[in-house]
Amino acid sequence: MSRSPILIMDDARLGRIKFRAWRRGFREADLILGPFADRFAPTMTVSELDHFEALLDESDHDLYAWIVGTDPAPARVDGALLERLRAFRPWAQDSAARGG
Numbered sequence: 001m002s003r004s005p006i007l008i009m010d011d012a013r014l015g016r017i018k019f020r021a022w023r024r025g026f027r028e029a030d031l032i033l034g035p036f037a038d039r040f041a042p043t044m045t046v047s048e049l050d051h052f053e054a055l056l057d058e059s060d061h062d063l064y065a066w067i068v069g070t071d072p073a074p075a076r077v078d079g080a081l082l083e084r085l086r087a088f089r090p091w092a093q094d095s096a097a098r099g100g
Contacts, residue, residue: 035090
């Protein structure tokens, strides 16, 4: 059974998004954005993926500062997805998975 072109395109898009999230060039951002993309991107709506890609277009240092709260996020990027990123703690996920 062959897969539809739309699903294949979505797989390619997800792959690009995950690649960009893991390879920001700023390790601290990689360690938040990469695990977030791995965990949540496959279940995001098209609109959420669009918004996530727009966040990935932002400067590494700006985006990281908005996530950790050292700088306020501009209204154009602030919203539910950035709140999810702020609440996401990949190190807590890893610890829970190991039973710790």
